[in-house]
Amino acid sequence: MSFLVDKEGYYGEFGGAYVPEILHKCVYDLQQNYLTVIESESFQKEYRQLLRDYVGRPSPLYHAKRLSERYGCKIYLKREDLNHTGAHKINNTIGQILIARHLGKTRIIAETGAGQHGVATATVCALMNMQCVVYMGATDVKRQHVNVEKMKMLGAEVVPVTSGNMTLKDATNEAIRDWCCHPTDTFYIIGSTVGPHPYPDMVSRLQSVISEEIKTQLQEKEGRDYPDYLMACVGGGSNAAGTIYHHIDDKRVKIVLAEAGGEGVDSGKTAATIALGKTGIIHGAKTYVIQDEDGQIVEPYSISAGLDYPGIGPMHANLSAQQRAQVIPVNDNEAIAAGYELTRLEGIIPAIESAHALGALPKMTFKQEDIVVLTVSGRGDKDLETYLKIKQI
Ligand SMILES: Cc1ncc(COP(=O)(O)O)c(C=O)c1O
Known part of the structure; x- marks a missing residue:
């Protein structure tokens, strides 16, 4: 038995894709395409080159x-x-933005806690000339304000979230809400091995x-x-x-x-x-x-x-x-x-x-x-x- 994901998107009893009706098509399209894109020669060439020359790997x-x-x-x-x-966050955002481009998406959204994923997303959006909206809990906006300024300088819109205790969970809720409103043109770059299948596996592979x-x-x-x-x-x-x-x-x-x-x-x-x-x-x-x-x-x-x-x-x-x-x-x-x-x-x-x-x-x-x-x-x-x-x- 392997501890990696199975064909249905599960790790033992954990995982799966529990999403509202409106997101079914986006998530399904991603499930159908992510492995083909990641394993393609053109993706690997560009991804590896950017990791080496841009990230410094x-x-x-x-x-x-x-x-x-x-x-x-x-x-x-x-x-x-x-x-x-x-x-480490940029290993993932570089990969996901290449996948987003491949799927023809033009607008990127992300959630962030420490701001590192937000900065990494804003960075690759600047690089690829894509619109970027980052959701961040208002508590985190305060405690990680240097990263907020960086995201703004990079051209991203940072939306402070004031629900719950105004941290990562609340930022993620808001990003999912945005995604439900813009399922056709928007790609959600999730910053961790969370979210519906295929995100945990896609992020793991990119990291x-x-x-x-x-x-x-x-x-x-x-x-x-x-x-x-x-x-x-x-x-x-x-x-x-x-x-x-x-x-x-x-x-x-x-x-x-x-x-x-x-x-x-x-x-x-x-x-x-x-x-x-x-x-x-x-x-x-x-x-x-x-x-x-x-x-x-x-x-x-x-x-x-x-x-x-x-x-x-x-x-x-x-x-x-x-x-x-x-x-x-x-x-x-x-x-x-x-x-x-x-x-x-x-x-x-x-x-x-x-x-x-x-x-x-x-x-x-x-x-x-x-x-x-x-x-x-x-x-x-x-x-x-x-x-x-x-x-x-
Ligand atoms: C430097 C750093 N390490 C670790 C984490 C935790 O995220 P993960 O568990 O996805 O690596 C974060 C999240 O913002 C981070 O900025």
Whole structure:
């Protein structure tokens, strides 16, 4: 049995496409076409060229010696923070805009939490000369305002969303509403491995370049193409899916994912979906959702705008249900401490999202000879104010 998607768009019992009638045709067309487009020679040529010359791939696999010493194993950092626009998100937006163009769409919409996906979408829209509208919760507009200014400079319209607690879930609701009103000309570039099939699989495939590079780079550095551990943070799950894609069915590799504990899993202020979620439907997919007894979604909380989401990708829900992945909640204060630790040990300021993956390191027990690959999904420039507010050192 594979942990990748099946023909019907499911990962075990999770996934599928639960969409309103008005979107059936768009989603169906995408389901019918995405693999043909992605696997075509012309797509691969343009996508690979842009990843190399525009994004700056391959991203380095960096042996972090001082961090390794601290945790008693050999830690490599996969440096997605060094990509153009500062995170892994652009691997996906470049691919999706090429697919949108192929399907004849002229208008792009997106949701964003941390603003990284919004910036990556606005960037490729500028590049391809397409109209761009980005929905962003009003809370996130405030805490990630540098990214808001970047999106505007790139020519995107940023729409602040004031429903719910004004974060990623609410931005996604609004983007889906827009899509329902403009199903013919508009392509929805979803920023994570969430949403109706084929989005989780399409985004995973576009991010799988991370895992493809890890294999080649490990082979060069270690003489074997697999690590003992792969680690990444999970919001919706795209950097994690990209990190594990080519090792997902290789049992020699342990998968460790960090989700946002917020102020603590039992504090009522958390986004730890695997720890607390029950099966439900959110944004078109069956997955774990943090919800009350009546099935109402509970407002999530995390210091990290990119992890502040009450759902999780169906791939990751299944990995956890099947015990293929260990999912560890990392609280705000643990993530901030880990972000400072990386900064002082290695001179790398990580995004607060990525700092959650680092915050899982102290919760692990490693052997000296273990090879650990941890993905630094983004850079911390957008988070400086938050880091400095909670100054630790
Ligand atoms: C730098 C960074 N890392 C991680 C995430 C979480 O998203 P995902 O789980 O899809 O990788 C985000 C989301 O905005 C992000 O900006």
